[in-house]
Amino acid sequence: MKVRIPRIAPSEITPEGVYLNRRSLLAGALAMGASSLLRAVETPQAQGAALSYTVNAQYSVKEPPNKFEDIASYNNFYEFGTDKEAPSHNAHSLRTRPWSVSVYGEAEGRGTFDLDDLLKGVSLEERIYRFRCVEAWSMVVPWVGFPLSTLLARFKPTSRAKYVEFTTLYDPHQMPGQRVPVLGWPYVEGLRIDEAMHPLTLMVVGLYGRVLPNQDGAPLRLIVPWKYGFKSIKSIVKIGFTPSQPRTTWSGAAADEYGFFANVNPQVDHPRWSQASERRIGAPFLAARRPTLPFNGYAEQVASLYQGMDLRRYF
Amino acid sequence: MTVTQRYRWIYKPLVFAACLVPLAWLACGAFGWFGASLGADPVKELEHECGKTALNLLLLTLAVTPVRELTGQPQLLRLRRMLGLFAFFYVVLHFTIYVVLDLELNFATLGADIAKRPYITIGFGALLLLVPLAVTSTNGMMRRLGRRWQSLHRLVYLIAILGVWHFYWQVKRDVREPLIYAAILAALLGYRVVRARVRRRDAAAPAARAATARTAKLTSTSRSGASLLPSESD
Numbered sequence: 001m002k003v004r005i006p007r008i009a010p011s012e013i014t015p016e017g018v019y020l021n022r023r024s025l026l027a028g029a030l031a032m033g034a035s036s037l038l039r040a041v042e043t044p045q046a047q048g049a050a051l052s053y054t055v056n057a058q059y060s061v062k063e064p065p066n067k068f069e070d071i072a073s074y075n076n077f078y079e080f081g082t083d084k085e086a087p088s089h090n091a092h093s094l095r096t097r098p099w100s101v102s103v104y105g106e107a108e109g110r111g112t113f114d115l116d117d118l119l120k121g122v123s124l125e126e127r128i129y130r131f132r133c134v135e136a137w138s139m140v141v142p143w144v145g146f147p148l149s150t151l152l153a154r155f156k157p158t159s160r161a162k163y164v165e166f167t168t169l170y171d172p173h174q175m176p177g178q179r180v181p182v183l184g185w186p187y188v189e190g191l192r193i194d195e196a197m198h199p200l201t202l203m204v205v206g207l208y209g210r211v212l213p214n215q216d217g218a219p220l221r222l223i224v225p226w227k228y229g230f231k232s233i234k235s236i237v238k239i240g241f242t243p244s245q246p247r248t249t250w251s252g253a254a255a256d257e258y259g260f261f262a263n264v265n266p267q268v269d270h271p272r273w274s275q276a277s278e279r280r281i282g283a284p285f286l287a288a289r290r291p292t293l294p295f296n297g298y299a300e301q302v303a304s305l306y307q308g309m310d311l312r313r314y315f
Numbered sequence: 316m317t318v319t320q321r322y323r324w325i326y327k328p329l330v331f332a333a334c335l336v337p338l339a340w341l342a343c344g345a346f347g348w349f350g351a352s353l354g355a356d357p358v359k360e361l362e363h364e365c366g367k368t369a370l371n372l373l374l375l376t377l378a379v380t381p382v383r384e385l386t387g388q389p390q391l392l393r394l395r396r397m398l399g400l401f402a403f404f405y406v407v408l409h410f411t412i413y414v415v416l417d418l419e420l421n422f423a424t425l426g427a428d429i430a431k432r433p434y435i436t437i438g439f440g441a442l443l444l445l446v447p448l449a450v451t452s453t454n455g456m457m458r459r460l461g462r463r464w465q466s467l468h469r470l471v472y473l474i475a476i477l478g479v480w481h482f483y484w485q486v487k488r489d490v491r492e493p494l495i496y497a498a499i500l501a502a503l504l505g506y507r508v509v510r511a512r513v514r515r516r517d518a519a520a521p522a523a524r525a526a527t528a529r530t531a532k533l534t535s536t537s538r539s540g541a542s543l544l545p546s547e548s549d
Contacts, residue, residue, distance in 0.1 A: 069355070082488070084354065180489075253488065269431075272434060273428075273485075274427065
């Protein structure tokens with residue numbers, strides 16, 4: 001049995017920034033009348049239910065995590081609009097309960113499962129991971145979740161299962177961004193089975209000790225910390241085990257710009273911009289740009305997965 | 316008040332103030348004044364907003380000629396230089412933010428970006444091409460260059476195309492907004508193509524001019540516009 005260490009979640013302490021922001025919120029309310037050009041401070045606050053979890057220090061980086069407001073207001077989640085702030089404004093329309101996940105393909109345990117049943121008996125842990133977007137910005141995020149491997153093992157994949165395919169909910173009523181064909185909906189991502197079973201690969205249900213905000217991919221999302229952020233698919237409704245490499249959304253949209261593997265690699269540039277360095281969101285002015293690390297700093301743990309592979313070809 | 320006085324004391328100061336509104340808005344966001352915010356990535360917000368404001372002003376500059384001809388307000392030309400110079404101002408600001416705040420003065424990366432990233436190459440090209448236009452925008456330069464001034468300043472068509480292209484090329488996937496800019500630019504340039512054709516046809520067959528009153532009006536206002544250039548465009 002796992003011992004749960006109770007602790008004050010960082011989100012329960014009002015950060016100084018939020019405290020100070022209240023004052024500017026008041027000023028903002030006054031200024032709203034003065035000019036409609038000014039955007040009021042609308043920083044989302046941690047409101048989700050508190051989760052109980054243990055802290056996994058072994059898998060956590062020592063860098064300071066980004067503020068909750070940044071992680072919950074700066075999102076690429078095109079299902080809710082293509083602006084970074086759009087998901088935090090629009091994702092309230094997503095209903096995250098009841099939520100079911102269908103499992104199909106090369107596994108014995110196929111079927112449709114209620115998310116709460118899947119989460120029963122799962123021990124949650126907090127892991128502070130680096131997050132590197134393909135757009136060359138990065139954050140540090142305290143996720144709450146559990147290893148994907150423990151979930152996949154329950155479905156008993158067969159030896160023919162070489163890849164895992166994930167699909168986001170498709171429902172243009174709840175996800176207004178899907179009414180615009182900027183991407184081929186629904187969003188699909190995939191991993192090789194050994195990548196999926198790697199202990200760093202996380203199924204995430206929380207952020208800063210609380211239930212994940214909708215704009216960050218509630219109720220269930222993937223986090224693969226050594227890959228570009230678009231691999232870490234959000235609001236998952238389907239998990240499939242396939243014998244061949246899944247056709248993934250970004251790779252299908254622009255195969256020369258977004259590969260299936262999408263491992264963070266400072267040596268391989270995006271055709272239109274450099275991946276050699278990144279800007280850390282929330283870092284001070286003139287001290288935000290830093291070199292990008294191979295596999296986003298997780299090379300020691302994951303480089304062996306790609307031994308003998310030409311990472312320029314399989315980018 | 317004469318037209319000249321109205322422009323000097325009312326319209327020009329108003330346009331000047333309006334051109335500073337985007338800068339004031341960004342300053343409010345950057346310093347948190349009036350509760351404004353630039354969001355989680357203020358550097359990108361500053362960079363993109365300055366770039367977009369520059370494009371907006373560039374398109375406004377190109378809209379002056381069609382608007383003054385279609386509305387029969389040739390004096391509008393007096394506002395064009397200010398709009399163009401503000402477009403240049405925001406382009407320089409956009410580039411400065413990119414070099415100082417985004418790249419953090421890493422000049423090796425800057426060189427690599429300009430050489431290797433086509434969207435940055437064309438954006439930088441547009442900036443360089445704007446420099447001679449800004450330098451020769453004074454009355455003295457207009458007088459000195461005479462007819463060559465107009466030929467030189469036709470570069471603005473190329474600059475606008477490069478600018479919109481630069482915007483289109485750096486967008487990751489959702490190209491709706493740059494396509495709107497492209498459509499507006501196409502309309503503004505298309506107007507000039509049509510006008511040039513009409514003029515050529517009129518020159519070839521002067522009798523046809525009398526047949527279409529609207530064409531005649533267009534031609535006459537734009538001719539008076541040309542004569543406005545050195546003396547009245549302050």
